[in-house]
Amino acid sequence: MIHTLTAVVFAHVLADFLLQSRWMIATKRGAGFAVHGLVVLVMTLAALGHWARWEPYALVAAHLAIDAGKTWGVPARHRDGLATFLADQALHAATLFVTALVAANLWSSGAWASWPWLLPLMALGAGLVLTTRAGGFGIGKLMARFDGTALPRGLPQGGQMIGVLERLMIFLLVMVGQPGGIGFLIAAKSVLRFEVTTTGAGDDNSDHSAGEYVIIGTLASFAWALIVSYGCLRWLDALPPLWGTTGP
Secondary structure, X not given: OHHHHHHHHHHHHHHHHHOOOHHHHHOOOOHHHHHHHHHHHHHHHHHHOOOOOOHHHHHHHHHHHHHHHHHHHOOHHHHOOHHHHHHHHHHHHHHHXXXXXXXXXXXXXXXXXXXXXXXXXXXXXXXXXXXXXXXXXXXXXXXXXXXXXXXXXXXXXXHXXXXXXXXXXXXXXXXXXXXXXHHHHHHHHHHHHHHHXXXXXXXXXXXXXXXXXXXXXXXXXXXXXHHHXXXXXXXXXXXXXXXXXOOO
C-alpha cells in the first residue's frame, strides 16, 4: 500500500503545486479546469506506470470533483482562504489514501515495479515541493488576514523568496541529518530581520505590527518546514532504500 500511496501522492503534489500555472488557476471555470484535469491524469498514469486499470481514472475523477466543488460551490470570498485550502487538500489526501487502500497493487503491477529506487525519489520530490511550494501557498493564505499592515518596503516578492529558501534549507538539513544547522538559520534570519522590527514602519504601533507580522510568518514557515521534512524522513524509512538496488 505504501508504494502505491507514494506514487499517487507524488503525482498529486506535482500536478497541484508545481504544474498548475497561474493561467490554469485564473481560468479554473473554463479551459484551465480541463487542462489541469489532463495534467493530473498524465501525472497519475505516469507515476503509477498504469493506464489499463480503472482505479487511476477514478482517482482523477474524484480530484476533479473536489476541484469543481471548490470552484463552483464555495463563495468567492472564502475560496482563497486558509480553511478552504486545508479542507481541499484534506479531501484530496483522503482520495489518495482510499485509492492506495483499495488498489494496493497498482504500483507492484505497474511498469516501474522493478525499479524500487524510484519510490524514495518520489517521496523526496513530493516532500521538497510540499515544503517549499505548498508551504508558500499555505503561509501566504495564513498571512493574508494581515493585508494592509504597515511594513517597510522591500524587494518585490522578496519575502516569498526568503520563505522558499529558508524552507528549502530546513528540508535539506533534516534530510542530511544535520538539524542543528537550523539554529544557525534562525539566528541569521533574526539578525537580518532585526531592522524590520525596529525601523522604517513609522509610529510605534506600526513598528509593533511589522515585528509581529514578521514573527508570525517566520514561525509558521519554520513549523511547516519542520513538520513536512520530518514527515518525509519517516516516510522514507518505510520505503526501499535509494542506494543498493538495481534495475532490471
